[in-house]
Amino acid sequence: MVQPIVMEASMPEVIVTAIPAFTDNYIWLLTTGAAECAVVDPGDAKPVERALHREGLELACILLTHHHADHVGGVSRLVAATGAQVFGPHDDRIAGQTRSLHEGERIELPSLGLEFEVIEVPGHTSTHIAYYGHDCLFCGDTLFSVGCGRLFEGTPEQMQASLDKLAALPADTQVFCAHEYTLSNCDFALQVEPANEALQRRASQVEAARAAGRSTVPSLLGEELSVNPFLRCREPDVVRAARRRNPEAQPGASTLAEIRAWKDSF
Numbered sequence: 001m002v003q004p005i006v007m008e009a010s011m012p013e014v015i016v017t018a019i020p021a022f023t024d025n026y027i028w029l030l031t032t033g034a035a036e037c038a039v040v041d042p043g044d045a046k047p048v049e050r051a052l053h054r055e056g057l058e059l060a061c062i063l064l065t066h067h068h069a070d071h072v073g074g075v076s077r078l079v080a081a082t083g084a085q086v087f088g089p090h091d092d093r094i095a096g097q098t099r100s101l102h103e104g105e106r107i108e109l110p111s112l113g114l115e116f117e118v119i120e121v122p123g124h125t126s127t128h129i130a131y132y133g134h135d136c137l138f139c140g141d142t143l144f145s146v147g148c149g150r151l152f153e154g155t156p157e158q159m160q161a162s163l164d165k166l167a168a169l170p171a172d173t174q175v176f177c178a179h180e181y182t183l184s185n186c187d188f189a190l191q192v193e194p195a196n197e198a199l200q201r202r203a204s205q206v207e208a209a210r211a212a213g214r215s216t217v218p219s220l221l222g223e224e225l226s227v228n229p230f231l232r233c234r235e236p237d238v239v240r241a242a243r244r245r246n247p248e249a250q251p252g253a254s255t256l257a258e259i260r261a262w263k264d265s266f
Helices: 046-053 075-082 156-165 180-191 195-209 222-227 234-246 253-264
Strands: 005-007 014-022 027-032 037-042 060-063 085-089 099-101 104-111 112-121 129-133 136-140 173-178
Touching: 014 046, 014 156, 027 046, 027 173, 037 046, 046 060, 046 075, 060 075, 060 104, 156 222, 156 253, 173 222, 180 195, 180 234, 180 253, 195 222, 234 253
Parallel strands: 037 060, 060 085, 085 099, 136 173
Antiparallel strands: 005 014, 014 027, 027 037, 104 112, 112 129, 129 136
16 A cells, blocks of 8 residues: 655645555545545545545545546446545546536535645546646646656647646646556656656656555656656757657647657557
8 A cells, every 4th residue: 555645735634545446546545634535536446445444434525537437437336335426527428427627616625625726638538637736736647757648539739738737836746646657657758868867866766666566656746847758848858859750840749749659659
């Protein structure tokens, strides 16, 4: 089990704990010391049920980022057992939501004393959203540690705009992505920017962490800006790497398209 992460927020104190699921998913459990809790992207109900039983918690809210089964597959069972409210993007492919959310809305979780801003981040899917608050970003499959999600439904332009939104958040934001992909993401990023010293250090830290069985997330947004090639698509070295594949690649979405296609076949 990944160790809980305590975020020093204005009020209340947020405790974020990873619930591993499937082979590399993380379901995020949010608590504040009260009896009730929330979870983010419960693709599987069983590990959530075990965590609730073990910690003596009641599930009050479910936050969803997008419609993929490994993020929503446990929702119906959890709602049937707990009556939890379900928040997520406006998407007919997600059944049983209490409230569908849009850009700029804020959601309150009164029983936990938490509040989050909704950020629309299409690219991985057409209706993907992220939640930001209490120095935490729950970004599903849009932004990974040293990576980003595949473009299943969106365009490079949409993904670039989405990543720009996330990059503008405070540097001390903790990035809670939904998968343990960091080791392979570092391997690829070093192909894009082999001379990036911050990336070299991050790759060494990640290798040691995984060898010891430790999680590599959450990551810090400020560090992501230094090591994540998909947040660096206007940096000269990243653009040059894209131009080795397509001489006409330009800074921004054009470069993102090239390195994302490269990563897809890496």
